[in-house]
Amino acid sequence: MIPFARDGELVTARFTPGERELLEALARQLVALLEERAAESPADVLYAQLGIGGPSAPPLDPAMARLLPDAYRGDAGAASEHRRLTELGLVDRKVANALAVIRTVSTKVAVLDQGDVQAWLRHLTDLRLVLAARLQIEDDGDEGNGDEGMLDLYDWLGYLQGTLVEVIE
Amino acid sequence: MAEVLEDVELRSETLSDQPWVTIVWNDPVNLMNYVSYVFRSYFGHSAQEADRLMLLVHNEGRAVVASGGREDMERHVEAMHDFGLWATLAKEGS
Numbered sequence: 001m002i003p004f005a006r007d008g009e010l011v012t013a014r015f016t017p018g019e020r021e022l023l024e025a026l027a028r029q030l031v032a033l034l035e036e037r038a039a040e041s042p043a044d045v046l047y048a049q050l051g052i053g054g055p056s057a058p059p060l061d062p063a064m065a066r067l068l069p070d071a072y073r074g075d076a077g078a079a080s081e082h083r084r085l086t087e088l089g090l091v092d093r094k095v096a097n098a099l100a101v102i103r104t105v106s107t108k109v110a111v112l113d114q115g116d117v118q119a120w121l122r123h124l125t126d127l128r129l130v131l132a133a134r135l136q137i138e139d140d141g142d143e144g145n146g147d148e149g150m151l152d153l154y155d156w157l158g159y160l161q162g163t164l165v166e167v168i169e
Numbered sequence: 170m171a172e173v174l175e176d177v178e179l180r181s182e183t184l185s186d187q188p189w190v191t192i193v194w195n196d197p198v199n200l201m202n203y204v205s206y207v208f209r210s211y212f213g214h215s216a217q218e219a220d221r222l223m224l225l226v227h228n229e230g231r232a233v234v235a236s237g238g239r240e241d242m243e244r245h246v247e248a249m250h251d252f253g254l255w256a257t258l259a260k261e262g263s
Contacts, residue, residue: 066196066255071246073257086247093251121206125199125253132198140197140227158200165202 003160004167011117011167013110022153023105026127027098033130034098037064038091054087056080063133067094067126097123117168124161128154189242191235194255195226207252208234211245236261 003019005012015023037059057080059065068087070079100119104110112120131154135144144151193204201223208219212235225232234256235245242258249256 067253069250069255069257071243071250071257073259082243086243090247090250121203122252125203128198129196129253137197140195142197162200162202165200165206169202169206 002163002167004164006167007111009114011112011164013105013112013120014108015105015110020105024102027102027105027123030123030126030130031095031098033061033064034067034091034095037068038088054084054091056084058083061133063130066129066133094122094126097126117164121161121164124157124164128157128161131157188236188261189239189258190233190261191242191245191249192231192257192259193222193226193234193249194257195230196255199254201227204254207249207254211248211252 003013003015005014038054040055058070059068068083068090071082071086072079097119100116101123104112104116104120110116131150135147135150135154136142137144137154144154204226205216205219205223208214208222209216212219214222222232222234235242239258246256246258
């Protein structure tokens with residue numbers, strides 16, 4: 001059953017209690033990963049308030065490296081400078097998206113305004129990027145490393161995202 | 170004399186306006202309808218142009234989705250990373 005339905009400017013989402021628990025747990029795990037990454041940066045309060053002064057090297061974890069990619073290829077200096085100025089802001093926005101999902105999925109029928117829909121779309125993408133890295137899905141057609149449960153979850157999140165795009169179009 | 174100066178001005182303007190491009194790279198994760206949606210909703214492309222760019226990314230491995238000043242391209246790349254698309258910027262033709 002398609003969980004999303006359009007209601008004028010709003011989108012409603014209906015999930016089973018188990019699905020809601022799962023989506024909330026995944027969002028919390030992603031927040032933890034992102035906060036762990038943010039904590040690696042030097043704690044300069046003034047820079048942090050401006051959302052700059054973050055790390056200059058990409059994350060070592062391939063999943064986080066895909067969530068927070070270099071903005072330049074083949075120019076390590078420019079990539080590093082850009083990352084230092086923008087990564088904390090990007091992390092903050094990804095955390096905010098996850099928190100919006102946690103907030104809205106807590107009710108039996110989630111009512112999503114346009115901002116919530118954007119948060120859901122981005123967050124579902126982020127979850128799938130992390131799972132794909134864990135499953136070692138690197139090229140079109142890759143079917144993962146054999147973890148069937150994780151692959152099912154990856155496919156289900158893709159189904160959710162695909163149907164959410166269809167519903168808002 | 171005047172002609173020479175004009176030439177110099179034209180050339181320096183060409184250099185300072187050297188465009189940058191935003192490139193979106195293929196990845197095995199993002200759904201085709203989502204990528205097309207991002208191109209429409211963020212760049213304001215028509216459905217036809219968004220689908221053309223999305224298929225270019227899918228089939229060729231990459232597509233230039235915007236060009237202009239460096240700061241604008243940095244902003245676009247950051248927005249693409251918000252959406253979870255894999256994007257970089259570069260000098261045009263590089």
